[in-house]
Amino acid sequence: xxxxxxxxxxxxxxxxYLYYNLNENLLKKTREVCKDECSKENGYIxxxxxxxxxxxxxxxNVNSSTIFIIDIEVESLIPYINNIYTDRVCMIFNGxxxxxxxxxxxxxxxxxxxxxxxxxxxxxxxxxxxxxIIKENDIIKVKITGIxxxxxxxxxxxxxxSCDT
Numbered sequence: 001x002x003x004x005x006x007x008x009x010x011x012x013x014x015x016x017y018l019y020y021n022l023n024e025n026l027l028k029k030t031r032e033v034c035k036d037e038c039s040k041e042n043g044y045i046x047x048x049x050x051x052x053x054x055x056x057x058x059x060x061n062v063n064s065s066t067i068f069i070i071d072i073e074v075e076s077l078i079p080y081i082n083n084i085y086t087d088r089v090c091m092i093f094n095g096x097x098x099x100x101x102x103x104x105x106x107x108x109x110x111x112x113x114x115x116x117x118x119x120x121x122x123x124x125x126x127x128x129x130x131x132x133i134i135k136e137n138d139i140i141k142v143k144i145t146g147i148x149x150x151x152x153x154x155x156x157x158x159x160x161x162s163c164d165t
Contacts, residue, residue, distance in 0.1 A: 001079070001083050002077055003076055004073060005074060006052055006073055006074075007074060009030060009033070010068070011026060011030050013025065013026055017029070038153060038154070040149045043077050043078025044077045044078070044104045048073075049072075049075060077101065077105065082143060082145075083144050085144070086141045086142075087140075088137055088139060088140075089135070090137075096114065097134065108157050109157075109158045116128050117129075117132075134163050140164065141160075141161040
């Protein structure tokens, strides 16, 4: 589910960026640091929208950089059980298929969730009773039934709902 949240970050800014356009430089550095970041609490950070507040700053003990403690507004993607997502199929195999949510979260849909479909291994497609076909890059709708967070990534299990092609 996409959501906008406020999170706290520590951002280290080198001395040459402290003079002119401090807020712009801090926002740019924050976007670089947070790009593709994923945590169990906040999910995937898709976009840093703005700096809400500079809470504190201090000079690093290691070098002459300044460390800022800031609150930022981000758009994040975090999966929840029973949420429904619509996105592309990225892989088909005998045991089921994978879809990705926003090119970030992989969802495994086991073959037994595709009750009205059978695998055509030669063509790497699932064929339905009513002549529907699910192939790579098709848009499908799934319900999340299980979530695992490990090594800064989410992996999910899902249940097939429908094909939107």
